[in-house]
Amino acid sequence: MHRFIKLTFSLLILGGAGFGLLSAPTRLDAAKLAATTPGDVNRGQNIFWQGGCASCHAASGATGDAKLVLSGGEELATPFGTFVTPNISPSKQGIGDWSLADFANAMTHGVSPDGRHYYPAFPYTSYARMQLQDVADLYAFMKTLPPSDNVAGPHKLSFPFTVRRGLGLWKRLYLSDQPVVTIANATDAIKRGQYLVEGPGHCGECHTPRNAIGGLDKTLWLAGAKAPEGKGVVPNITGGEGGIDSWSAQDIAYSLESGFTPDFDSLGGSMAKVVQNTAHLQSSDRDAIAAYLKAIPAHPNGYPAQ
Numbered sequence: 001m002h003r004f005i006k007l008t009f010s011l012l013i014l015g016g017a018g019f020g021l022l023s024a025p026t027r028l029d030a031a032k033l034a035a036t037t038p039g040d041v042n043r044g045q046n047i048f049w050q051g052g053c054a055s056c057h058a059a060s061g062a063t064g065d066a067k068l069v070l071s072g073g074e075e076l077a078t079p080f081g082t083f084v085t086p087n088i089s090p091s092k093q094g095i096g097d098w099s100l101a102d103f104a105n106a107m108t109h110g111v112s113p114d115g116r117h118y119y120p121a122f123p124y125t126s127y128a129r130m131q132l133q134d135v136a137d138l139y140a141f142m143k144t145l146p147p148s149d150n151v152a153g154p155h156k157l158s159f160p161f162t163v164r165r166g167l168g169l170w171k172r173l174y175l176s177d178q179p180v181v182t183i184a185n186a187t188d189a190i191k192r193g194q195y196l197v198e199g200p201g202h203c204g205e206c207h208t209p210r211n212a213i214g215g216l217d218k219t220l221w222l223a224g225a226k227a228p229e230g231k232g233v234v235p236n237i238t239g240g241e242g243g244i245d246s247w248s249a250q251d252i253a254y255s256l257e258s259g260f261t262p263d264f265d266s267l268g269g270s271m272a273k274v275v276q277n278t279a280h281l282q283s284s285d286r287d288a289i290a291a292y293l294k295a296i297p298a299h300p301n302g303y304p305a306q
């Protein structure tokens with residue numbers, strides 16, 4: 001399997017070399033960004049918790065206020081190697097010198113200020129669906145966080161994954177700002193939940209299975225997946241066989257607030273960190289996420305029987 005992944009990825013890179021234009025980074029339309037109003041710090045704080053930035057960018061094991069120091073250095077194990085998250089605090093070693101345009105291009109187009117593609121271990125494939133005003137508000141909030149001078153180490157990847165250029169073609173296949181599912185007669189709460197789950201909340205990045213080159217299989221949206229770190233699974237959160245059909249919308253909203261399932265188990269693994277974000281959301285937003293999960297298409301488990 002691993003060899004197959006490498007082969008496919010190598011082909012993408014070779015393709016990238018041959019079709020330079022296809023793999024060149026695309027950027028946000030500056031006029032759209034100019035249409036946003038100056039960022040609102042208070043709104044930005046909510047969006048920060050919606051986006052779960054601290055889960056990956058706070059120092060490993062940080063709790064309480066230390067979660068607001070986005071010094072990076074957290075290691076993320078994946079089938080492609082180990083990614084080390086960068087410092088994104090407002091400092092010289094972080095993103096203190098970045099303009100809003102730099103930040104918005106990173107978040108919605110996966111492109112760095114100097115034109116490199118980011119790896120999708122940074123879930124910009126979901127953040128691409130964020131409203132630009134939300135990105136502007138988040139930017140304003142992040143400027144208020146404590147600076148850190150930490151310099152995070154390099155990723156530990158092996159060839160061919162070390163070559164960022166090939167990601168241009170990958171992004172052509174898997175980067176989209178369009179909604180994932182279509183829900184007939186969606187209520188306002190369901191629409192809000194759809195925005196939160198498919199956009200800033202990036203729930204699909206863990207709960208949806210991926211193909212050999214790491215693209216999400218949207219035909220099994222939120223149906224559960226093998227855990228990226230290699231052992232165990234991320235559960236099916238649709239209403240299908242193996243999923244959470246027996247949970248009421250209140251059960252779901254309560255689990256996102258308290259970390260408890262209807263059986264009074266506590267949510268563990270990487271979901272424990274997610275709950276540290278969702279616990280800060282407005283309760284109407286947790287209700288909206290629950291309404292959306294009850295409305296999406298049901299699928300059987302997106303991973304092989306254990």
Ligand code: HEC
Nearest residue numbers: 051052053056083085086088106112117118119121122123
């Ligand atoms: C699942 C883990 C994860 C989450 C959640 C996450 N990031 Fe990241 N982020 C990364 C990784 C990994 C990179 C490095 C990507 C690369 O090197 O290509 C990164 C890179 C970045 C960068 C580029 C920094 C630089 O120095 O070039 C910015 C900006 C950023 N993230 C902002 C955010 C914000 C804002 C949020 C929350 C809305 C967030 N990230 C949530 C993993 C994450």
Ligand code: HEC
Nearest residue numbers: 201202203206234235237244266267268269270271274289
């Ligand atoms: C970083 C990966 C990750 C992300 C992002 C994530 N989850 Fe989870 N989720 C998990 C894991 C792992 C579990 C299993 C936890 C356990 O076994 O205790 C889980 C469990 C759950 C459960 C309980 C399911 C059950 O059968 O027990 C719900 C509900 C849930 N997640 C909803 C969400 C929602 C909503 C989001 C987005 C706001 C989300 N998750 C984002 C990894 C993730």
